[in-house]
Amino acid sequence: MKRREFITIPAASLGGLLLFTLDRKPLRAQTRDGSVRVPLKFFTEAEARIVTAAAERILPGDESGPGATEAGVIIYIDRQLAGPYGRDKNRYTKGPFVESVPEHGYQGRATPREIYREGLRGLGDFPALAPALQNEKLRAIEKTPFFALLRTHTIEGFLCDPMHGGNAGLIGWQLVGYPGPLMSYRDEIDKNPGLPWRRKPVSLSQVLGRPVKGWEEE
Amino acid sequence: MKQLKPVDVVIAGGGWTGLLMAKEIATRTSLTVAVLERGPARKMADYAAGMDELDYNVRLRLMQNITEETVTHRHSVRGDAVPVRQYGSFQPGTGVGGAGEHWGGVSYRYEPDHFTLATHLREKHGAARLPENLAVQDWGVTYDELESDYWRAEQLIGVGGKAGNLRGKIVEGGNIFEAPRSHEYPNPPHKSNYLMTAFHKGAIDLGYHPYPVPAATLTRTYRNPDGVTRAGCVYCGFCNRYGCMIGAKAQPSNTLLPVLASRKNFELRPGCWVRRVIHRGGKAEGVSYTDAAGEEFLQPASIVVLSSWTLNNARLLLLSGAGERYDPATGKGTLGKNLTHQVCAGLQMFFDKPLNSFMGAGGMGEAIGDFEGEGKLDAGMLRGGGFRTQSSGDGPIASFGRIPPGEAKANWGAEWKKSSLRWYDRMGSVMFEGDHLAYRHNYMDLDPTYTDKFGDPLLRMTLDWTDHERLQERFAMRIQMGLAKAMGARPGGMLRGVGKRYSVTYYQSSHVQGGVIMGASPETSVVNPWLQHWRVPNLWVLGGSTFPQSGWGNPTLSALALTCRAADALINRYLKRPGGLA
Ligand SMILES: Cc1cc2nc3c(=O)[nH]c(=O)nc-3n(C[C@H](O)[C@H](O)[C@H](O)COP(=O)(O)OP(=O)(O)OC[C@H]3O[C@@H](n4cnc5c(N)ncnc54)[C@H](O)[C@@H]3O)c2cc1C
Ligand code: SF4
Numbered sequence: 001m002k003r004r005e006f007i008t009i010p011a012a013s014l015g016g017l018l019l020f021t022l023d024r025k026p027l028r029a030q031t032r033d034g035s036v037r038v039p040l041k042f043f044t045e046a047e048a049r050i051v052t053a054a055a056e057r058i059l060p061g062d063e064s065g066p067g068a069t070e071a072g073v074i075i076y077i078d079r080q081l082a083g084p085y086g087r088d089k090n091r092y093t094k095g096p097f098v099e100s101v102p103e104h105g106y107q108g109r110a111t112p113r114e115i116y117r118e119g120l121r122g123l124g125d126f127p128a129l130a131p132a133l134q135n136e137k138l139r140a141i142e143k144t145p146f147f148a149l150l151r152t153h154t155i156e157g158f159l160c161d162p163m164h165g166g167n168a169g170l171i172g173w174q175l176v177g178y179p180g181p182l183m184s185y186r187d188e189i190d191k192n193p194g195l196p197w198r199r200k201p202v203s204l205s206q207v208l209g210r211p212v213k214g215w216e217e218e
Numbered sequence: 219m220k221q222l223k224p225v226d227v228v229i230a231g232g233g234w235t236g237l238l239m240a241k242e243i244a245t246r247t248s249l250t251v252a253v254l255e256r257g258p259a260r261k262m263a264d265y266a267a268g269m270d271e272l273d274y275n276v277r278l279r280l281m282q283n284i285t286e287e288t289v290t291h292r293h294s295v296r297g298d299a300v301p302v303r304q305y306g307s308f309q310p311g312t313g314v315g316g317a318g319e320h321w322g323g324v325s326y327r328y329e330p331d332h333f334t335l336a337t338h339l340r341e342k343h344g345a346a347r348l349p350e351n352l353a354v355q356d357w358g359v360t361y362d363e364l365e366s367d368y369w370r371a372e373q374l375i376g377v378g379g380k381a382g383n384l385r386g387k388i389v390e391g392g393n394i395f396e397a398p399r400s401h402e403y404p405n406p407p408h409k410s411n412y413l414m415t416a417f418h419k420g421a422i423d424l425g426y427h428p429y430p431v432p433a434a435t436l437t438r439t440y441r442n443p444d445g446v447t448r449a450g451c452v453y454c455g456f457c458n459r460y461g462c463m464i465g466a467k468a469q470p471s472n473t474l475l476p477v478l479a480s481r482k483n484f485e486l487r488p489g490c491w492v493r494r495v496i497h498r499g500g501k502a503e504g505v506s507y508t509d510a511a512g513e514e515f516l517q518p519a520s521i522v523v524l525s526s527w528t529l530n531n532a533r534l535l536l537l538s539g540a541g542e543r544y545d546p547a548t549g550k551g552t553l554g555k556n557l558t559h560q561v562c563a564g565l566q567m568f569f570d571k572p573l574n575s576f577m578g579a580g581g582m583g584e585a586i587g588d589f590e591g592e593g594k595l596d597a598g599m600l601r602g603g604g605f606r607t608q609s610s611g612d613g614p615i616a617s618f619g620r621i622p623p624g625e626a627k628a629n630w631g632a633e634w635k636k637s638s639l640r641w642y643d644r645m646g647s648v649m650f651e652g653d654h655l656a657y658r659h660n661y662m663d664l665d666p667t668y669t670d671k672f673g674d675p676l677l678r679m680t681l682d683w684t685d686h687e688r689l690q691e692r693f694a695m696r697i698q699m700g701l702a703k704a705m706g707a708r709p710g711g712m713l714r715g716v717g718k719r720y721s722v723t724y725y726q727s728s729h730v731q732g733g734v735i736m737g738a739s740p741e742t743s744v745v746n747p748w749l750q751h752w753r754v755p756n757l758w759v760l761g762g763s764t765f766p767q768s769g770w771g772n773p774t775l776s777a778l779a780l781t782c783r784a785a786d787a788l789i790n791r792y793l794k795r796p797g798g799l800a
Contacts, residue, residue, distance in 0.1 A: 059630075092304070107300055159613075160272040161270050161272065189411055194571035195572070207269075
């Protein structure tokens, strides 16, 4: 069996929140210096460090609020790639594979997993670079299918329900002001014209009062 | 292949139209009815746990698994088609209830001219002035003939709205351009929010005639004529692409199955994938199918009904050799012709104030009727369309990053993030939904190369836009710009849209029609005006595949009305004297 790989994330950035938002299984352990070690399902540790750094450039934590690292985007992407989506179970994958016009979308053979593996190979020393250089590197690959996936997955991991591993501590929902999957706005829908209706967000399992599994875990 | 005990009626596809036909036959006769549905069983109790944007709106968990079957597409007969590898321009449903479980509930009627479009356009413009390759046809049924069935369908699903034309009397506040209706809607319109109110006011300022979008997302607790009671909508916003956790949105599972559940002559078999219609000498003998375990069966039946949505209705008939294949070079043959989609083009509008757009319902919106069908159009345009703003419920993943053009240099990074936060929940849209005219070069046949999980050929779509659709888009953009300004909003980028060529990469609508069209003559259509196959009278075909061309509005109410009409013909006439109806 493959050796278990971990990524270590500063607990300060995760605010300890992942511990309570992620599901039943003890997914990570607090280390002595206070950071957390998250077991990886798909990436190697080196790959996970690149993805973490790149996602942070896409959605940086800055004065406008927390970013991709704090939301645990890496955990989300790792799980998606480990699951059926990563193995292309959401795509028609019979050949022949032929290039076509842009209106036919991505026609390639490579699965999301393979696109990541290949894309990450080109970003070897990425985590060690200064942010400005990192941005430059990403600009150079902006038009690639790999970057398109990375960008999309970063947003998804920032704003998905925490059952999928991202949006740790509902950090993304708090930032944008989304209350979570509440069951009813019957008494609100025609009120608040032009005024924000904001609540402390809740996750789907909090709304339902029971654990819920993401598709990737079934 | 294992041969099963015969049933009287076998229905291929357990979505809106198939289960409606099953309900009519199983409650009004003692015939045995078996519905074969390729997907799983579904129940309301599962839908609360399905309120997850990622799995349902992004990964499309309720849709047909595209690894097992897709379609191929090419822009013209010159060139090979490639498969649609991931869902884009439309989204086929699967499982009991079909796309009817995860639709939005917008429930328009088509207007009278649409049913006699070929005659109408010829009379209005003269045949010589119509595009040479135009293939629009009359339906073989008129609005007046269908009106009572529209009313039945509206009661069945409990549409909420406001009539604008009651038996010829114009009623302000409703759609004053609509055709006469015999009754007021069964339910009142949806509540109105900030966005809809702004649209309403802006439209009036411009001299247009706004009205509330008619919706099957129930606006109050409602009991339909079958005695099925459903709760009113609570505007949770998990509506399009989700099932409703309280049954407020009309779905086959909450509207038809409760009636069917108690019928001993009805049987529903999920996991059963229909492969062929077996027919000999102009008579259907049943269908063959493969069940979830991979075992093959032959289900003999006296009557076969196809209700497997547009694409599979056409594909099953092509695979089974039931009908004459259409040839675009000669114009001969009928099976596969008149493939149409919908001309959808939207404009983003940015507001200074938050819209709380996570609240909403699939059918909640405000529309103008001034250009539906026709109206004051640009030169060269034969048909217009509807305009509406909608609050169907937006999740945070879909909403994030919607910013006015020019607000950030890249679509990632610090500047973009800041701008995305600044504009979060500030975007609404005006959508144009136009008629899509039928052309000789847009059609369906079987792909010579690509196959489904069983090795059967995929359906091939040959489809592209013409100048007419581009005119519609340009026209739409101008009207939308005017509306955005009148609403005090900042116009943004385009949504959906026609573009240079038909694209399968982004969602347009799931309103794909044609291929098995209805009409008054076997020379020009596959099924007759009662949806009975011209050459195989004990074979019936339901749904959008029978529409000779696409109207401006969402199609489902029309498909349900036509199913009611077909059921009456089958039960009241065909059963008494089996054979072709005239
Ligand atoms: C996201 C979305 C939003 C929509 N919103 C609206 C709206 O607001 N208003 C509107 O009017 N319409 C809307 N629609 C369209 C609407 O859902 C369809 O028009 C309607 O469901 C069509 O009914 P049907 O019976 O033809 O097909 P369906 O309801 O899709 O049922 C077809 C069934 O046949 C089954 N089937 C297919 N092939 C086979 C086979 N070989 N063997 C066995 N079973 C098979 C499928 O699994 C499916 O269950 C929407 C669609 C989508 C996807
Ligand atoms: S918005 Fe209304 S109809 Fe739609 S799923 Fe929610 S409660 Fe049901």
